[in-house]
Amino acid sequence: MKVIVAKYLTPVGFRAITLFPFVIIRSKEALLDPHLLTHERIHIHQQRELLVVFFYVWYILEFLIRWLLLRDRKAAYRALSFEREAYTNENDPHYLKRRSLYSFLSYF
Numbered sequence: 001m002k003v004i005v006a007k008y009l010t011p012v013g014f015r016a017i018t019l020f021p022f023v024i025i026r027s028k029e030a031l032l033d034p035h036l037l038t039h040e041r042i043h044i045h046q047q048r049e050l051l052v053v054f055f056y057v058w059y060i061l062e063f064l065i066r067w068l069l070l071r072d073r074k075a076a077y078r079a080l081s082f083e084r085e086a087y088t089n090e091n092d093p094h095y096l097k098r099r100s101l102y103s104f105l106s107y108f
């Protein structure tokens with residue numbers, strides 16, 4: 001995982017974004033947040049499993065479907081299988097050691 005600190009490359013309202021193989025973080029202070037780094041590391045694994053491009057296709061399609069169903073952009077984002085896996089496990093620094101392939105499917 002290669003971390004880049006770049007305030008203006010991070011979407012407004014977010015502290016970081018993962019664009020394989022890079023994690024772009026809004027501020028140097030965010031580098032000190034182990035939960036954020038674990039969260040983004042989980043996205044790196046998800047992206048690698050889906051050969052990166054399929055991750056983004058799936059992410060966007062799932063987001064649009066959930067947005068239509070929930071009619072709330074933030075709720076749709078939080079309901080994404082990729083995000084649910086990352087948010088659920090970001091507080092566990094050992095999660096990636098025992099994570100099995102395609103674990104995000106269990107959060108679908």
Ligand SMILES: [Zn+2]
Binds near residue numbers: 039043082083086
């Ligand atoms: Zn995320």
